[in-house]
Amino acid sequence: MQNNFTIYNSLSRKKEPFKPLHPPFVGIYVCGPTVYSDPHLGHARPAVTFDILYRYLMHLEYKVRYVRNITDVGHLVNDADEGEDKIERKARLEHLEPMEVVQKYINSYLKNMEQINILHPSIEPRASGHIIEQQQLIEEILKKGYAYEVNGSVYFDVLKYNEKYTYGKLSGRILEDLQSSTRDLEGQDEKRNPYDFALWKKATPEHLMRWPSRWSDGYPGWHLECSAMSIKYLGEVFDIHGGGMDLIFPHHECEIAQSTAAQGKESVRYWMHNNMITINGQKMARSLGNFITLDELFSGNHSLLTQAYSPMTIRFFLMQAHYRSTVDFSNEALQASEKGYQRLMKAVGTLDKIKPSLTSTIDIPALRKKCYEAMDDDLNSPVLLSNLFEGVKYINSLSDGTEKISMADLDSLKSLFSVFVFDILGFKNETDSTGDQKLTSELVKIIINLRQEAKNKKEWAASDKIREDLKNAGIILKDTKEGADWEKA
Amino acid sequence: MQNNFTIYNSLSRKKEPFKPLHPPFVGIYVCGPTVYSDPHLGHARPAVTFDILYRYLMHLEYKVRYVRNITDVGHLVNDADEGEDKIERKARLEHLEPMEVVQKYINSYLKNMEQINILHPSIEPRASGHIIEQQQLIEEILKKGYAYEVNGSVYFDVLKYNEKYTYGKLSGRILEDLQSSTRDLEGQDEKRNPYDFALWKKATPEHLMRWPSRWSDGYPGWHLECSAMSIKYLGEVFDIHGGGMDLIFPHHECEIAQSTAAQGKESVRYWMHNNMITINGQKMARSLGNFITLDELFSGNHSLLTQAYSPMTIRFFLMQAHYRSTVDFSNEALQASEKGYQRLMKAVGTLDKIKPSLTSTIDIPALRKKCYEAMDDDLNSPVLLSNLFEGVKYINSLSDGTEKISMADLDSLKSLFSVFVFDILGFKNETDSTGDQKLTSELVKIIINLRQEAKNKKEWAASDKIREDLKNAGIILKDTKEGADWEKA
Secondary structure, eight states: OOOOOEEEETTTTEEEEOOOSBTTEEEEEEOOOBOSSOOBHHHHHHHHHHHHHHHHHHHTTOEEEEEEOBBOSSOBGGGSSSSOBHHHHHHHHHTOOHHHHHHHHHHHHHHHHHHTTOOOOSBOOBGGGGHHHHHHHHHHHHHTTOEEEETTEEEEOHHHHHHHSOTTTTTTOOHHHHHHHSOOOTTOTTSSSTTOEEEEEEOOTTOOSOBOOSSOSEEEOTTHHHHHHHHHHHOSSEEEEEEEGGGIIIIIHHHHHHHHHHHSSOOEEEEEEEOOEEETTEEOOGGGTOOOBHHHHHHTOSTTOSSOOOHHHHHHHHHTSOTTSOEEOOHHHHHHHHHHHHHHHHHHHHHTTOOOBSSOSSOHHHHHHHHHHHHHBTSOHHHHHHHHHHHHHHHHHHHTTSSOOBHHHHHHHHHHHIIIIIIISOOOOOOOHHHHHHHHHHHHHHHHHHHHHHHHTTOHHHHHHHHHHHHHHTEEEEEETTEEEEEEO | OOOOOEEEETTTTEEEEOOOSBTTEEEEEEOOOBOSSOOBHHHHHHHHHHHHHHHHHHHTTOEEEEEEOBBOSSOBGGGSSSSOBHHHHHHHHHTOOHHHHHHHHHHHHHHHHHHTTOOOOSBOOBGGGGHHHHHHHHHHHHHTTOEEEETTEEEEOHHHHHHHSOTTTTTTOOHHHHHHHSOOOTTOTTSSSTTOEEEEEEOOTTOOSOBOOSSOSEEEOTTHHHHHHHHHHHOSSEEEEEEEGGGIIIIIHHHHHHHHHHHSSOOEEEEEEEOOEEETTEEOOGGGTOOOBHHHHHHTOSTTOSSOOOHHHHHHHHHTSOTTSOEEOOHHHHHHHHHHHHHHHHHHHHHTTOOOBSSOSSOHHHHHHHHHHHHHBTSOHHHHHHHHHHHHHHHHHHHTTSSOOBHHHHHHHHHHHIIIIIIISOOOOOOOHHHHHHHHHHHHHHHHHHHHHHHHTTOHHHHHHHHHHHHHHTEEEEEETTEEEEEEO
16 A cells, blocks of 8 residues: 555645555544534635545545544633633524534534535534543543642643643644743633643533533533543554644644643644634634624625636635645635636536547646646645646647547546546536526527427428427427427426 | 414323423424434334424424434343343444444434434433432432342332332233233342332443443433433423333333332323234334335335435325324335325425415315314324325316416415424425436437437527537537537536
């Protein structure tokens, strides 16, 4: 299982050859959504990024176990250790039980992911379904001396951890700086230091989502689930951990601290982070109020949108940038993506009709090599797309006869497009069945009018032939007093 | 919130008026799938039955919390207390982690349910996600004296329970008969009596799915999850519990015993059970090897099938029988359902084109009354369908002018079909987008030929008009040496 795949490791801050721990097996953990609202463009980006990683590793014939979690408890407003749980807050606003909120937004997330043609991960574990595993991890951390209990809550002792390990190695933050910059928030006086973080929080009386523990009736801290569930499903050490760049601090930093404290060693070998979607240069986020949901993009129903954009246009848009670059939202950029996607699909259709010649005037093996080189270079999708558009040019030249291709090269070109466009980049051909129905009705109307003209000229044979042709196509004409009506056979 | 809705309560064995405990709220709990294989026709039946219940109660303006669980742990082969876990067995066969098996079959279940247009329940809780809640329930039952611990396992004490309550009240089984008929299985010697059942099982060393408890590292008994999760999400007493008739004993009988033992009172006010799918008179079940999966039905790819059947044909097929009757599978019956469904949809289309008259010659209020009466009579879907087909006759007579309808009655008829066909029975109009594409291409071909004839006759204006009409419809013609080619605009 040789490969030339390189990954930019956020931990080492450089590209490294990808060497899985136990080939042919690869373990991937990716931070999924906190399910308290409709998914927006910012949710689509990590999903697409790690979908392509998953697809490419499977194409390289690895046996991949891909775990993407669902956060349904413990994620507090402001991402801090004090305040309301994001899901409970929504439950209160919508007059629902918290798990009804969770179910509603899991459904909308999965529906949107399917629309963008994201493959299901191997396992989609939920934080609320792994309370025992999280409690076990807290016990381990307590046993190793890196946590302390206060009033029924348990906090991670960052200072103690930093004596033996390095807190801040992923984000590059230095404890001394954190010390001076962290505000001493009210209600956080339970903590020995302001940068300590909660592993278990005692529930206030009005808090709904709570479980018994030997410390208190309470709930796990937000960072804990990912350590507990990645260890459970991928083992103590696993290959790749992915997520959005905004999660590096504090979330992933705390994950590293938790797993390392409990195990005495780090869990993750390659950290991968996708960059943000910006809008007018600012990060797109629900908390900033400048987000566009995926449903709004698909329907065009948002004041910032000049039209609707299909799920594959969104997928194309996200892949036009490398995953570590920001992507700036604009209608112009999305319209360009729409055109690009359509050009690509049209070429795929044209490719089917190309006839082979005895020899080739174009170099397919070179094109194939460049496509793999792009993917191997830390999933460089924009370079891959530009290579594929070189292929589109070839296809158009072959179609108008200015280039020639041998049978073997034609097969290779077809397989190249099938593999890179559909298997790896995960595009699908979109058909709009509503649009098709409208089109059918308009086409039949044209034919009925032409038949009426024939009848007006008393060309009965022509009129009958049109009726017969339509019947063969599956359309039955009915002559009524008001003219011809029709239905599908 | 007046209603005339009656439910056949399996517990009282008679139809009872439906009076919810806390109107306008209604709580429903339905036993969902054990996710270790592809869903088959037998899974579709409870899903459709309780989907219609859910839809009808919402139509009656109740605020319904509908909980349908997913069994992903504890359900052993042969539905007994000894043997392998169904999911672990499949994991071993497929070389997967048990939770990968769970994820795979949750995905296929939810995909199939969406195809049959089953609404998502409000909450879809998983057994493995509620281990703590199940352990808490065991503690309650132990505290009340209705369970005992042996070697790290905990069993429910049926004899003791039967001293105060009645074990067997739902199934009508009598303990004395059970006593004589239950085999004394090997390995069950831990139990005081063979009809006792496991609440917690100590895991054997090779058992994968296990959690710590004060009794042992182990896993919950199969019946426990439904008691624990229904109490958690619907409260100690709730309105309706549904499931397949095959679950009455032992599963639902044990659920009643657990909840009653823990709470001192019963949880469920109305028990509803759907009957089985039979095939040549025998129950269709994976364990009997005579099942047809839903994917096979949709594709026609099974030796027992003479053709493919669409999801809406399956939905129609299941609704042609009352939910408490058996449904016998046959190609003839499915073909009849296909025709019935298509006739219904065609009438819906025709209804849109009906023109009102000054008076009506048909009695729409009477038809509406009969439709509600059918639903109110314990969800009598076959009677409702026959009423709707009376409506179809009206529509056809209105269309050919042999009957007349006033504007008010026409609005009422349209609303009746919209409510009963789509909202309550949950049909949707199926369109075949592949078929549409083929149709488009054939229609355009007819038009191109007609244009060619015009050109042959040098009717240039006619030829240009056809090109213009096509362009307005969204089809661009390109004249090439080989004739006209076309593409969508």
